[in-house]
Amino acid sequence: MQSKKTAILGAGISGLATAFYLKKLGFEVSVFEKFDRPGGQILSVKESDYLLDKGAFSGIETTGLIPQLVEELKLTESFIYAGEKANRKQVRINGRLFEISMNPENLFKFPLFTFRSKFRFFIEPFIPRTRKGARLAVAEFIKKRLGDEFLSYIIEPFSSEVYAGDTSKLSIEAAYPKLFSLEQQYGSVIKGFKKAPLQQPVSDKFEGSGRLFSFTDGMETLTSALGKNLGYRVNFLNEIQKIEKNVKGGYSLLINRKGEIKREDFDLIVSALPAYTLADAIQGLSDGTSQTLRRVEYVPLVQAHVAYLKSDLGETLKGYTVLIPAVEKKEVLNITPVSEFFTGRCPEERILFSVIMGGAKHPDVIGMEPDNLKKIAINTIKEIYKAKDKPVFVSLKSLKKAVPQYNTDYYDVLQKIAAFEAENPGLFITGNFLGGVSIGDSILSSFKTAERVARQFPQ
Ligand SMILES: Cc1cc2nc3c(=O)[nH]c(=O)nc-3n(C[C@H](O)[C@H](O)[C@H](O)COP(=O)(O)OP(=O)(O)OC[C@H]3O[C@@H](n4cnc5c(N)ncnc54)[C@H](O)[C@@H]3O)c2cc1C
Structure with missing residues (x-):
């Protein structure tokens, strides 16, 4: 045939x-x-001494198809995993940085949770199971089960990292299928977390390691x-x-x-x-x-790559991604020191950041002057890392329709x-x-x- x-x-x-x-x-x-x-959307470019991933700077090995593909395409030698730092994140709230991880134990011990939240976590297992998941917004689901502080400090930062989205519009079932299925299976998010932690990879024939990866010459290698x-x-x-x-x-x-x-x-x-x-x-x-x-709906993003001399950063750099939640009302959604995750992104004595701005809550970044956007990115790095001097490199990329919601x-x-x-x-x-x-x-x-x-x- x-x-x-x-x-x-x-x-x-x-x-x-x-x-x-x-x-x-x-x-x-x-x-x-x-x-x-x-x-x-996957684009890796060399600009002077820098290797810039203008778009995704990494992938997560959520499926065993990825290592299989890497092998079939003979890319094993250039395939690299990020170190331990990639699994940790910090959230910036009221000018302070707090560490969070996807380990449920740590999530519920977040230091800004008041008694109100702790009481919510206690009663969450007794709240009836959700019936209309597909049409239920993330914000509504989380507020009902875990309260508004859990929404603001934990879920909103993650939602803006993955979707650059608005939790009052994102569907809990579509945007957080694993979280939602835990609630459906065990009748409670907290009970579900205890029985089947979220960071466990999907256990079907497509199982992946869950590790962050890239390539020596950037994601476009793939x-x-x-x-x-x-x-x-x-x-x-x-x-x-x-x-x-x-x-x-x-x-x-x-x-x-x-x-x-x-x-x-x-x-x-x-x-x-x-x-x-x-x-x-x-x-x-x-x-x-x-x-x-x-x-x-597709939301817009602006990505700034900003490099500093390591010696110009006052704050001890932990090297984690910093998430900035919506409650902070900032154009910047997150900052990742990409050269701390993967080598070969910039000269040794420097550090290269990827700063993501815009998303569902700040679509106006698209109409802003490039100099203004650069200033916002640089000032945020200055505030967080106490940078002393000017950056040694800045590059911008705007995407009008970046992420589908x-x-x-x-x-x-x-x-x-x-x-x-x-x-x-x-x-x-x-x-x-x-x-x-x-x-x-x-x-x-x-x-x-x-x-x-x-x-x-x-x-
Ligand atoms: C800034 C940014 C950071 C990201 N970071 C990460 C990350 O860290 N990790 C991660 O896993 N994912 C990340 N993503 C998401 C991920 O990169 C994308 O979801 C994925 O690459 C999209 O692939 P796609 O092929 O579905 O769509 P696209 O890459 O958009 O491909 C669509 C293709 O169709 C072509 N096309 C459009 N119209 C026509 C036409 N009329 N005729 C012919 N061709 C056409 C386009 O030119 C394009 O090549 C990020 C995305 C962005 C924007």
Whole structure:
């Protein structure tokens, strides 16, 4: 039997990994990418003496597919794990730093918790189980079970690190599936924590170590290697404009190739495009699905890379990520001393920070002057680390639509997509707005999508 001619749309980690797995399963794949490089949001660049990951500076090994992929792509020698510091974080509240970890024992002993919170923790096991998880916001769930201090000091900082999100909009079930399932299984978050700590990796066939990783030349090593593995099958500077059904029972793509519009036919299509781009491409196929996709919220981020001489930092540097919760009302969401996690990011005597600003609560960062944003990043580092002098390096990157939000309408989006796929056999949708926003989740979703395609269209 002839193999199915399959188009994969988008060459971010989701599209590349899906194409890689489908190719292994015997599909004839062609990837279409708007820009001239693979990687999408994953971008590692050299600027003077610095190696900058403009986007994800690391991944978490949440699935065993990651080490497997690293081995298959022959990247073992450049694959690096971060040290112990990566598992610890600090939260900055009222100008002071407090250490937190995902160890539940420590979470409930956070020093700013008043008697009110301690009483909440005591009664939490007696609060009835949640019934409408999907449509329940994180803030509502946490306030009800653990109180507003737990929300402000623990959950909000983590939510802004992962989603840069607003806890009054994020869905507890979609954004914190493990936390929610503990509550559902044991009838209590606290009982669940005791029985099955959160940092345990998912114990299915995709089990991962849970460790933070990168590569000696940055995260883009992974997407570049996937791009090389796929070779001629990746078509750069090919912007997808429309997906249409054709008379042969397959699909036609309308592709903008450097200003020229071409039509190409395929048996199968897998979209790994952002929701808002896919919304435009499928408008003719389903106006309703297109509108649902357009409503998926993406929040903006600005990332500043700032380097200092180590000798100019007054505060003893613990080397942990510092999270700044929403109660602080700051544009800066978190600061990570990336060169403390992975070597080779900057010269030995310096330290390189990644400062993330914006998110759901500060979308205005996008309209701000670059000098102003630099000042905000530098002043925050000065306050936290008592930096004496000026930084030796600053670089900015703005992303208008950086992180898709897993809001309380997430399950409506899933339902709409499932119905759309059923009405359009051979058309599949994957990407970071569906199965999790992290690199590990994107790889796992890609693997599952490839398996789904192969199950429905065996080669
Ligand atoms: C600042 C930042 C920091 C992050 N940090 C981390 C981290 O530390 N750890 C972690 O695990 N994750 C992190 N993430 C998240 C993670 O990097 C992303 O979720 C993931 O890389 C998204 O991959 P994707 O392939 O789904 O989407 P994308 O990377 O957005 O890929 C979509 C691709 O489609 C292409 N495209 C768009 N429109 C068209 C079109 N019309 N035709 C053809 N191609 C098109 C785009 O150019 C792009 O290449 C971070 C994200 C950001 C923004």
